[in-house]
Amino acid sequence: MALPPEQARVVIVGGGVIGCSVAYHLTQLGWRDVVLLERKQLTSGTTWHAAGLIAQLRATKNMTRLAKYSQELYGRLEAETGVATGFRRNGSITVALSEARREEILRQASMARASGVEVEEIGPAELKTRYPHVNVEDVKAAVYLDKDGQGDPANIALALAKGAKMRGAKIVERTKVTGFEKKGRRITGVSWTNETGESGRIACDMVVNCAGMWGHEVGRQMGVNVPLHACEHFYIVTDTVPGLTQLPVLRVPEECAYYKEDAGKILLGAFEPVAKPWGMNGIPDSFEFDQLPEDFDHFEPILERAVNRMPLLAETGIHTFFNGPESFTPDDAYHLGLAPGMDNVWVAAGFNSIGIQSAGGAGSALAAWMDTGEKPFDLGDVDIARMQPFQGNRHYLFERSRETLGLLYADHFPYRQKATARGIRRSPLHEQLLREGAVMGELSGWERANWFADPGQPAEYEYSWTRQNWFDNAAREHRAIRENVGLYDMSSFGKIRVEGPDAEAFLNHVSASDLSVPVGKIVYSQFLNASGGIEADVTVTRLSETAYLVVTPAATRLADQEWLRRHMGAFRVALFDATAAEAVICVMGPRSRDLLRRVSPSDFSNATNPFGTCREIEIGMALARAHRVTYVGELGWEIYVSAEMAAHVFEVLREAGREMEARLCGLHMMDSCRIEKGFRHFGHDISSEDHILEAGLGFAIKKTGTDYIGRDAVARRREEGLRHRLVQFMLTDPEPLLYHAEPILRDGGIVGYLSSGAYGHHLGAAMGMGYVPCEGQSAQEVLDSTYEIEVAGRRVGAKASLKPFYDPKSERVKA
Known part of the structure; x- marks a missing residue:
């Protein structure tokens, strides 16, 4: 049995498809001393039994970008490595059985077009032509993606592993990681033992946790938080169906089912609404290519609906009933990036049953991030720094995982709130707000009043894609803020105290704004990366000569505090999370x-x-x-x-x-008011890949004074000129609603998508913001165009502005 080397630049823990992808892409960037340790055999955890569906379209532009890369990579892997991946572009179809789901898939189709993904909207007749075996009686609509496909999960992973080995990576199987040596915020060594009883240590510069459903446990050994939980995932494979030819992947989300033709058989898989968590007492050490006990009673409701949807199932025997574990995260987004609390521990785990379609892009993005120290583009959707420490609690993970598996195929209504694992983080005003009719939403565990129910009105959400039951409530709250006075609770927003003799110098180093200000002054500011992208959007208040308060969005407090900590260097400062104080x-x-x-x-x-x-x-x-x-x-x-x-x-x-x-108000009001005023929302309108000047925030940049991170990138962009501008839009039709990701059309052609959207109750129409290409153009030339926004396939006229539609001179703010 091959033994690991005594030293490596990086040790990757876990030999599933994502671990193999990280190794592949690091070696593609020229890394040679790459070691991957697999406790048993490559793919033996979850990868081997994955369904192998490879779709391009995800919930956001950058997640779609990563998924598109995966299918492009898998299409060429076989030629590079000689390992047959079974990859074929047979297309995919998603079906809607209700008007609500029809709206959702048509909005997804619009987003696909904005992301450069080829998509076709088809009706029941066309669906029947492309998939003759499906019952279309109650089908409202469907979308077809020609370049989607499927592949052999294990062989895709083995092809990635071979590609990595061809470039010098060492992959060592049947070797379990038993511990980590830690010095400060760094792992300095990885201990291992193999199945023959030999053991040793690898000195290393970096470690990557790609341990899949073991990722939580491995994270705890490293001292980092990797919140995920294994759940049982079911599918059946039929006997051979005579005459069955190649078919697209078929998804019927309202029936919690997907169908895949494979070698003349049908695989029927399920994402049932209430899942079965597994491994609460730990995963057996012997686990290798194992499957879990059958639970036909749990699967039977899915199969009953499937027989109606696909009548041939009633005439075909079941060859295999499979139940295997897969890992799920608290928000159904995987974990990628540099682990909070550490400076050389990276994570790629928790792929929520989309590991095959995600692994290529995720491995590529993580490798680029590790290589340069900078994110290749905005990865906020999956950055592990979004996870809060409490989310590693085992009881929390058990409760939340019961819901998150089913949410993959649930209606993705705007503003939909999680139903499980609630009530964990509460404002000091929580009970008082509830007594007043507050309807709570949840963000990063915080219970937050999103709107207030009227007396006698049910204090709960009724979801839809049109005006939801709280629309008028939020409108009244909005009017109170515009015309009278309103009260609302912002206790959940992050509060980081920066204290010490070098507090001023330190914040001037990380901030693009001038923080050499008098005590009592509040500064709106951004922390930039070396490319001039926005890593944090904050207000900074000087409390004393040696103390500042940095206020951040609730979801980014941990990430923002980590950004500060990683740039402390020799500055004499201390950081404190004062949020709960x-x-x-x-x-x-x-x-x-x-x-x-x-x-x-x-x-x-x-x-x-x-x-x-x-x-x-x-x-x-x-x-x-x-x-x-x-x-x-x-x-x-x-x-x-x-x-x-x-x-x-x-x-x-x-x-x-x-x-x-005075009216009590919720945070839906805050969102609608801020979009009228053109205030940016971090994570939507501004991110690590959005240049501060193109975001229209040049006014916040210091004019003179000390150097700061990103200063050179700001100077270069000033000299070269802007490539994009963040534009505010207001629909000319007051009826349609905007959320985000709707395509922007300029003079008839798609040029971008909305980064955020909400209804402007004072101005009387839905509003959004989005970036428009402008290289070589003046601001006026950008505005001298005809703009439309595509909403579920329909083009709606829009007014465009570079100044806020509401109170552009901020006279009301300064009254």
Whole structure:
């Protein structure tokens, strides 16, 4: 048995398709001392029993980009390595049985066009032509993707492994990783033992956790959080069907089923609504090419519907009933990237039953990131830094995994909330808001009031692709902010304290803005990467000569704090997560100053408390800080109050506000107000691949002073000119709704897609933002065009602006 070397540049743990892909792509970039350790045999965990469906279209542009790369790679692997991958582009069809699903798949088809994916919308008759065996009686619509396909999962992995070995990688099977040597924020060595009893250690520069359903356990050994849980996944394979020819992959999500023709047989797989978690007490050490006990009762409802959908199943015997484990994450997105808390531990795991179609692109992206230290493009959808520490809790993972498997084929309604593992992170105002009718959504574990139900109205979501049951509630909350005054809870937003004698110098190094400001000044700022892309979108408040408060979106607090920590160098600073220490109650609207004067003797005038400043105040019988800043585009304050006084301050504001008809508001209101004002949303409108100048945020960049990360990239883009501009759009028809990813058409041709969308209740139409190519063009030339937005296949006229449609001079904010 071959033994591992004593030293390597990188050790990859796990020999499934993703581990083989990472090894393949690292060696493609010129890495030679690459070692992959597999506890048993390559593909013996999940890869060997995967269905091998290879689709291009995913939920976002960059995930689609990675999936497209996978199918292109698999199409050429056999010629490169000589290993037959079984890859064939036989196409795929997704079927809609309801009007809601029809809307969803037509919106997905629109997104596909914006991403350069060939897609065709077909009706029942065309579906019957392409798939003669399917019952089309209740089919509303379908979409066909010609270049989708399928392949042999194990052989795809083995081809990637052979490609890696051809370029010098060492792949060692039947060798289990038993531990890691850790020094500070780095792994310095990997311990192993093989099946003959030999053991040893590999000194290494980097480690990659590609351990699949073992990824959580391996992460714990490394000291990093990799939240995932194995679930049972079922499929059947029929006996040979006489005369069965090659067919597209068929997906019928409303029946939780997919169909794949393979060697004259039909494979029927299921993503049932309530899954069966597996391995709660650990995965047996002997696990290798194993399958789990049959559970026909669990699968039977799927099969009953399938027999109606595919009548030939009633006449065909079942050759194989298969049940095997696959790993699922809390949000149905896989984990990729540099693990929080460590500087040389990378993760590629938790592929939610789409590992084959994702592995090529994910391996390529991770290898590029490891090679340069910079993400090749925005990977926020899958960056493991999005996962919160509590999400590694085993009980949480068990409960959430029961839902996430089924969500793959559930209706992907806008604003859909997870139903399981809820109520974990709560604002100090949580119970008070519930008593007032708050309907909670969840983000990164935080329960947040998204809207408020009227008396007698059910306090729950009723999902659809059209106006949902809370549309009018959010409109009233929106009007309160625009015309009177509203209160809402922003306690979930991340709060990072940066303290120490070098706090000012450090933040000036990582921030594109000038933070050499007086105590009490609030600065809107971005942290940039070396390419001028936006890694974080924050406000920074100077609390003292040696202390600042960095406020981040709730979902990115951990990622933003890691970005700061990884750039600390020799700066004498300390970082603290202060999120739970303070609640934040927002008082916003043209009468917000009047409300605050009713409950506080402090001075809220422009002379004493101008926009962009904070000050200590008395409020009720408590003490707080009033930050004059806004994300809704109105006069207003964010009141920061220690957690133990938050309930009191809320009661005081609520009671005083009743006389003014102040309204409690939710975060759906905040989103609709911010899009009217053209405020960017991190992760949608701005990301690590969006240049700060092209995002229209050049005003936030420091004019003089110290160097900062990304400064050279900003200077180059100023000199070269912009390649894209972030444009705000408003539909000319007040009826359609926008969410994100809808194609932008300029003078009749697709030029991009909406990065975000919401309804502008004050302006009376759906609105969105998106990047438009502009190389060699002036701002006016960009606007001197005819724009349309494609909504579920229909083109809708749109007005375009580079300035906010609402209050472009910010006169209301500074009133």
